[in-house]
Amino acid sequence: MYRKIILILMLAIMITMSSCGQRRNVPPDGEPPQGQQPGSSAEEPKEDKLAKSDREAVEENINGFNIEDDLRITQITQGKEENRVSYLSQQQKMKLLNNIGSKNMNTVLEEYNTILPEGINDAVQYFEYDMAFDYFLITAEEGAKIRENPIPDATVVTQVANLDKVSLLQRVEGEALEDSAIWYRVALKDNNEIKEGYLHATVGTPRNFRFERMQDAVNQLRQQLADGELHFISNYKFQNGAPPQKGDVAVDEYGYRFYHSAPAYEEADTNSNFRYIPDGILVRILDETDDFYHVNVPTFEGDFYVPKQYIDPNVTLSQLNHVVVVDRNHQNQASFELDENGLNLVSYTLATTGIAGDFSFETTLGSYKAIQKRERFEYLKSGTQDITGYAPFAIRFTGGAYIHGVPVAYEEEDGEKVDPGTIEYLHTIGTFPRSNMCVRNFTSHAEFLYNWIDNESGAVIVIE
Structure with missing residues (x-):
């Protein structure tokens, strides 16, 4: 409704x-x-x-x-x-990771050492939020305590707030808490001092x-x-006409919106089945009829027929x-x-x-x-x-x-x-x-x- x-x-x-x-x-x-x-x-x-x-x-x-x-x-x-930030830069994180040793009370399961893959060159020009490639997002509403060791009653090193991001070093097996023995070794800047310790898996999620x-x-x-x-679909604010509506919903079964979209038909016939194809999406014109462009849509991994008013053949x-x-x-x-x-x-x-x-x-x-x-x-x-x-x-x-x-x-x-x-x-x-x-x-x-x-x-x- x-x-x-x-x-x-x-x-x-x-x-x-x-x-x-x-x-x-x-x-x-x-x-x-x-x-x-x-x-x-x-x-x-x-x-x-x-x-x-x-x-x-x-x-x-x-x-x-x-x-x-x-x-x-x-x-x-x-x-x-x-603009409070608590994560380390990639350079700071890698330097720390290369120098930390393992602790007797945990088993290291994974080390987070993401680097740029071959074929991507470091030409970074924006440094306002210089952060490590691997980080841990705090999702616990009350925040979390970073502990000296991966055990529930270990000394608290510092605290972090809900939605904070801290640099991720290792995934380890420590002492079980809430039926899970998984902990994450993390690092952060606290009053310009680099600190590291452990967060339990239940307080957040790893990202990179x-x-x-x-x-x-x-x-x-x-x-x-x-x-x-490549060409692209052009129907910003229905400037080339609203597509036919699929029932009473604002999106089709694939999650694409009726608004700003064109119809992509399975056949060169407006009575055939169709889905919405959004403004701006890249397509390749394969052929044309009097009324349609036959296009390949890489995003959809398929070929469709789009009425000609929705593609400008002169803009590519x-x-x-x-x-x-x-x-x-x-x-x-x-x-x-x-x-x-x-x-x-x-x-x-x-x-x-x-x-x-x-x-x-x-x-x-x-x-x-x-x-x-x-x-x-x-x-x-x-x-x-x-x-x-x-x-x-x-x-x-x-x-x-x-x-x-x-x-x-x-x-x-x-x-x-x-x-x-x-x-x-x-x-x-x-x-x-x-x-x-x-x-x-x-x-x-x-x-x-x-x-x-x-x-x-x-x-x-x-x-x-």
């Missing part, structure tokens, strides 16, 4: 998009509720004084949860410390930058492009120089510059992807064209046409989904909306999905990507 409501609301927004772009002096009455928000209707403004490009720079709510939740979590966790999988994804796209130029990805790979499983990402010597890693950092909910959607898997850059775009309060905030340094890659910096909610002063300024850091970035389709970054990294990526030769790949 909720899916049906939001689908109707999205269509209504499309029909009245000119009203969405009108900047209002007075924001909507009242504060939005915490968490995910139910939709509501809004009256249509009488005038539209903005150009089309300005109207298009307004998107649906990009937050799966109210951004105030993330700000509150950050404030509680960080206290008075600005899966560079080999990222490399495979980039190389696959590189090979596809070597076989000939013919050269691949810049690629951002987003790992929605581990909630991190890396960006690569391609040359004849392989892949150059230019940045790696944490990220937050979309969450599937009643009023939000996952960041969909696949290979996409880097379509458009916007220094900022505004977004609406859920279910309304009221502009409530903006996101800085944005790279659009599918529909209204962007890689962007920390969202900023407008404040109200004397009845007018006021921009409080950009926000650099959220403690929730790199933890669990919390946005709506978009990929949230630290603002400084979003700005780095914004200035670095070349849309003409750039792509975004989302992996699981």
Whole structure:
């Protein structure tokens, strides 16, 4: 039922998009509720004084949860410390790992020593959050105590908070706690002092930058492009027409949205079975009929027929120089510059992807064209046409989904909306999905990507 409501609301927004772009002096009455928000209707403004490009720079709510939740979590966790981080850099972590010895009361089961695989060159240019490739995310709501040894009553070295990330050294077998004898040896910076100790497996989860999988994804796209130029689906905000609807839901059986998508038919017949194929996804034109392009969709591993209005044959990805790979499983990402010597890693950092909910959607898997850059775009309060905030340094890659910096909610002063300024850091970035389709970054990294990526030769790949 909720899916049906939001689908109707999205269509209504499309029909009245000119009203969405009108900047209002007075924001909507009242504060939005915490968490995910139910939709509501809004009256249509009488005038539209903005150009089309300005109207298009307004998107649906990009937050799966109210951004105030993330700000509150950050404030509680960080206290008075600005941009508090506890993990080590890759260099610090590897130096420590090479010098630590094993302890008699544990058996080392695995050592975490991820390095860049052959074919990826270290050309990192972004160092704002310099972190090790292997890390441990604290998921225990009450935080956790790092102990001197892997036993429940060992001396406490220091404490870490919920959603902290610490550098990961080893997985070990120690004394059992809650039916598990698995512990993780970790390291962190505490008041500029490097400390190490043990966390029980129940207080968090290990993560890392899966560079080999990222490399495979980039190389696959590189090979596809070597076989000939690629096109992409174009139906941002239904600019080329809404596809037929599959029942009363906003997504198909594969999780791809009705909104911003085109129909991909199994046959060159609009009466045949179809699935949604999202804006921005890369395809190869194999052939054509009077009404359809016969395309191969690498992401879907199959061939389909797409009505011609959804593909511009004159706009292609013919050269691949810049690629951002987003790992929605581990909630991190890396960006690569391609040359004849392989892949150059230019940045790696944490990220937050979309969450599937009643009023939000996952960041969909696949290979996409880097379509458009916007220094900022505004977004609406859920279910309304009221502009409530903006996101800085944005790279659009599918529909209204962007890689962007920390969202900023407008404040109200004397009845007018006021921009409080950009926000650099959220403690929730790199933890669990919390946005709506978009990929949230630290603002400084979003700005780095914004200035670095070349849309003409750039792509975004989302992996699981």
